[in-house]
Amino acid sequence: MTTATTVMKQHLIDPEICIRCNTCEETCPIDAITHDSNNYVVDASICNDCMACVPPCPTGAIDNWIQVVSDNAYSIEEQFTWDELPEPQEAPEGAEVVEAKAPAAPTASEAQKEEGDQDLENKPFTAAGASIPPWSAAHPYTNLYTHKNPVTATVVGNYRVTDSDTDSDIHHIVLDMGDTPMPLLEGQSIAIFPAGEDENGRSYHARQYSIASPRDGERPGYNNLSITVKRVVEDHDGNPVKGVCSNYLCDLQKNDSVKLIGPYGNSFLMPNLPDSNLVMICTGTGAAPMRAMTEHCRRLNKEGKYRGKLMLFFGARSERELPYFGPLMNLPKDFIDINLALSRQADRPKKYVQDVIRERASDVLALINDSKTCIYVCGLKGMEEGVLAALKDIVTESGKKWEDVHAQLKTQGRLHFETY
Ligand SMILES: Cc1cc2nc3c(=O)[nH]c(=O)nc-3n(C[C@H](O)[C@H](O)[C@H](O)COP(=O)(O)OP(=O)(O)OC[C@H]3O[C@@H](n4cnc5c(N)ncnc54)[C@H](O)[C@@H]3O)c2cc1C
Ligand code: SF4
Numbered sequence: 001m002t003t004a005t006t007v008m009k010q011h012l013i014d015p016e017i018c019i020r021c022n023t024c025e026e027t028c029p030i031d032a033i034t035h036d037s038n039n040y041v042v043d044a045s046i047c048n049d050c051m052a053c054v055p056p057c058p059t060g061a062i063d064n065w066i067q068v069v070s071d072n073a074y075s076i077e078e079q080f081t082w083d084e085l086p087e088p089q090e091a092p093e094g095a096e097v098v099e100a101k102a103p104a105a106p107t108a109s110e111a112q113k114e115e116g117d118q119d120l121e122n123k124p125f126t127a128a129g130a131s132i133p134p135w136s137a138a139h140p141y142t143n144l145y146t147h148k149n150p151v152t153a154t155v156v157g158n159y160r161v162t163d164s165d166t167d168s169d170i171h172h173i174v175l176d177m178g179d180t181p182m183p184l185l186e187g188q189s190i191a192i193f194p195a196g197e198d199e200n201g202r203s204y205h206a207r208q209y210s211i212a213s214p215r216d217g218e219r220p221g222y223n224n225l226s227i228t229v230k231r232v233v234e235d236h237d238g239n240p241v242k243g244v245c246s247n248y249l250c251d252l253q254k255n256d257s258v259k260l261i262g263p264y265g266n267s268f269l270m271p272n273l274p275d276s277n278l279v280m281i282c283t284g285t286g287a288a289p290m291r292a293m294t295e296h297c298r299r300l301n302k303e304g305k306y307r308g309k310l311m312l313f314f315g316a317r318s319e320r321e322l323p324y325f326g327p328l329m330n331l332p333k334d335f336i337d338i339n340l341a342l343s344r345q346a347d348r349p350k351k352y353v354q355d356v357i358r359e360r361a362s363d364v365l366a367l368i369n370d371s372k373t374c375i376y377v378c379g380l381k382g383m384e385e386g387v388l389a390a391l392k393d394i395v396t397e398s399g400k401k402w403e404d405v406h407a408q409l410k411t412q413g414r415l416h417f418e419t420y
């Protein structure tokens with residue numbers, strides 16, 4: 001007896017479009033997505049076509065279902081080597097065609113509900129924050145420019161914003177968009193293509209960077225934006241490496257051209273109300289969206305149009321490694337409540353953002369309990385767990401159930417994470 005060959009659709013990620021943002025890997029409830037230094041891939045033996053990863057993907061790279069012959073599905077090892085998606089495999093004569101099991105894609109809130117149902121203890125990074133914006137947020141534009149129609153910006157400024165005698169080389173880079181429309185909101189990001197090619201002669205893939213300027217631009221009345229870029233000189237394990245895009249960006253000169261796509265992001269957005277409060281928690285270049293939000297509020301405040309509370313928790317090894325330290329400390333104390341967490345200070349105990357959040361427990365709790373407060377966390381991936389634990393302790397000690405408060409913060413679009 002012979003078994004009929006079947007033809008089905010395999011869920012694959014388009015390596016040409018993917019910006020390696022990790023959103024899909026964080027979202028997949030059953031860990032079917034993984035990555036190496038080259039590609040993000042879907043394991044066909046695990047994926048159940050639930051579609052939870054599709055709506056959050058900023059580029060649409062995840063939304064590919066390509067015909068394969070059943071015993072010839074692509075392994076993750078094969079996918080790691082790809083530069084582009086393969087053509088659909090031809091169906092042998094008489095093969096049974098099995099349609100993809102995929103149901104209609106869930107809406108963002110349905111996807112969030114599914115994520116929220118996961119066991120947070122077992123998968124702490126899943127659904128840590130909301131996948132919807134606060135209700136009053138301005139509507140964002142996304143994906144105006146893709147790999148098919150990237151745009152060019154001109155560098156009009158590039159300077160270091162950490163002390164020159166520290167190891168942390170972080171740059172503030174201002175890009176002029178000329179006549180190209182690039183409507184942006186605080187909390188959104190763009191992706192940049194590094195110039196040049198890899199050792200195999202292929203163009204580099206685009207890297208994502210948070211916008212550091214407010215919606216009316218780095219300079220109001222000009223069509224420009226800024227980003228905050230850390231020069232990567234070692235990998236996450238401390239081994240020396242020359243990060244492709246960060247070094248390209250930090251070395252750019254005035255008047256150089258840069259190819260970019262975007263904008264991305266439709267949930268890490270600020271409320272659009274004059275009396276909303278922002279709790280901003282960041283480390284390193286996680287300062288970028290916080291700078292954008294703070295500057296938007298400062299400009300509104302100058303016109304008497306903002307009267308909410310701003311509370312910032314900012315972590316770094318030392319003050320000299322804090323990007324924008326000088327301008328930040330010049331902001332009036334009655335405008336922003338700044339709390340620094342420094343982990344490498346001579347003769348002082350190490351402090352991380354979660355320690356300082358705990359020190360300010362009563363003020364943080366009052367803000368969490370105020371429905372006009374939104375909380376934003378941005379920086380290195382490792383900070384998520386500590387920040388969540390601190391918020392959980394503060395809420396629990398007040399006699400409330402953290403699970404309930406956490407769920408409410410997410411369904412109301414009031415708790416947001418962007419870590420990388
Ligand atoms: C949503 C989002 C927003 C981001 N916003 C910013 C931002 O505002 N500013 C910013 O500087 N970066 C930001 N990033 C990270 C950025 O996209 C790049 O990953 C980063 O600049 C490194 O790229 P590279 O090409 O220089 O390094 P690669 O050549 O891609 O990587 C070289 C090696 O360094 C490791 N590595 C990558 N990134 C880091 C890092 N940050 N620290 C230590 N090791 C690293 C890699 O694992 C690899 O081993 C963001 C990422 C995401 C997903
Ligand atoms: S761009 Fe889409 S497919 Fe690529 S890593 Fe991000 S979410 Fe995943």
Ligand code: SF4
Binds near residue numbers: 042046051
């Ligand atoms: S479709 Fe569902 S199971 Fe498959 S990779 Fe996406 S989230 Fe994971």
